[in-house]
Amino acid sequence: MAVSSRQKEGFTMPELEYLAQCETVTIVPLHRMERLELVRGTVGPFRPPQKTQVPLWLAAMLKRTNRCRIVAPDWLRYEHLQKLCKQEEEPDSLFTKLPFHYLEIAHILLTVAEDDISESQGIRRLLQDLRESRQSKTLRGIEMLNPLQLQMDNLSAAEINEIRPLFRHSFNMLRQLDSLVLASEKSQQQSQYADQSYAGLEDSFVSSYPL
Amino acid sequence: MSKRNYYDIDDILASQERVPCFLRTDLDGLGSAGGGGSSKVHRNSRWSLPFWMADRLNDEDYLDMQVSPVFSKQSNRMYAASPESVDLRNICQNYYQFGLQLSEVAPEVPHVLHNMYMTRIQKIARVAQQGNNVETLDFVQSLDKMEEDILRVCQHAQGAITAWHQNKAYALQKASVIHN
Numbered sequence: 001m002a003v004s005s006r007q008k009e010g011f012t013m014p015e016l017e018y019l020a021q022c023e024t025v026t027i028v029p030l031h032r033m034e035r036l037e038l039v040r041g042t043v044g045p046f047r048p049p050q051k052t053q054v055p056l057w058l059a060a061m062l063k064r065t066n067r068c069r070i071v072a073p074d075w076l077r078y079e080h081l082q083k084l085c086k087q088e089e090e091p092d093s094l095f096t097k098l099p100f101h102y103l104e105i106a107h108i109l110l111t112v113a114e115d116d117i118s119e120s121q122g123i124r125r126l127l128q129d130l131r132e133s134r135q136s137k138t139l140r141g142i143e144m145l146n147p148l149q150l151q152m153d154n155l156s157a158a159e160i161n162e163i164r165p166l167f168r169h170s171f172n173m174l175r176q177l178d179s180l181v182l183a184s185e186k187s188q189q190q191s192q193y194a195d196q197s198y199a200g201l202e203d204s205f206v207s208s209y210p211l
Numbered sequence: 212m213s214k215r216n217y218y219d220i221d222d223i224l225a226s227q228e229r230v231p232c233f234l235r236t237d238l239d240g241l242g243s244a245g246g247g248g249s250s251k252v253h254r255n256s257r258w259s260l261p262f263w264m265a266d267r268l269n270d271e272d273y274l275d276m277q278v279s280p281v282f283s284k285q286s287n288r289m290y291a292a293s294p295e296s297v298d299l300r301n302i303c304q305n306y307y308q309f310g311l312q313l314s315e316v317a318p319e320v321p322h323v324l325h326n327m328y329m330t331r332i333q334k335i336a337r338v339a340q341q342g343n344n345v346e347t348l349d350f351v352q353s354l355d356k357m358e359e360d361i362l363r364v365c366q367h368a369q370g371a372i373t374a375w376h377q378n379k380a381y382a383l384q385k386a387s388v389i390h391n
Binding site: 010103107142145163165166169176180184188 | 307318
């Protein structure tokens, strides 16, 4: 199968959306149904109006055919998102804790189950604000790049996908530059201490490693 | 010279950049290689050769290769003052690649490259995120080949999420030639 160069750089958004649909959501089924035994697990018997946990793809399918009502997840409420927005906008804060696929789940739920989510317009606006402040934080993360390690907690799948090409290129470049610097330092030391023993050379090599 | 990128077209283009050389022997019949017209090149004359040629001849001691003016001490100091406003496209289109290759003979080049890269990368990322406008046009036109690649890739990645939000991300679309 021919893989386009766009696909080699990372996931495409439809792929991420597909992956996000494995997450579970709570629904209120409208019809009675027996147990469904699927590959990933059993989806329990539907006894309305009891709430059940189902995978997101199944919930979306049922909702489109009007067989259930979706309960908004805890983090997709207006007040919670407002709190997270304020937290995000504080200067020098880390990323706020959001589910790994929050963008995709929110998109699917807002498309399919708009009537089940209160204040959907406000939530859309808040999600946009959240995304913008997180983006400016990733910009600051670029300043802190070094060839050894960079840690950014709580980034979501779509955001990682966004920054992957740039960071990959930067890491490669920095690593190349770093190894060149080390190689030139090592050859310099070898010419200076030509008659030192090998153990001595190793010590001086370790101490000159830039951290 | 590292052989790992022998077939890489970017490496080949980058090593085409000229470096000044100081000849140690008389070379007969090769004057046209340096861009001059005469067929005999004398000892102790200055000559400008592409890097791939100069590096090999340097190893064989036919000439002394010197650092290209792009990476001379004066240029390095000038660029270090304000990396973001340096017009890399005019100076040397394959600046980074060429620098990586030169690093094997000039040990101060990696630091110069590092400095240049870190500052310009941030600006590229910012341009990609906030979109192209009139003020950034100058900067975008001054990027070298590798940075242009990065900018294009970044812009595509940024646009991917917004396009998907507007439901334009799916590959299957009705062909435009079909009129119903």
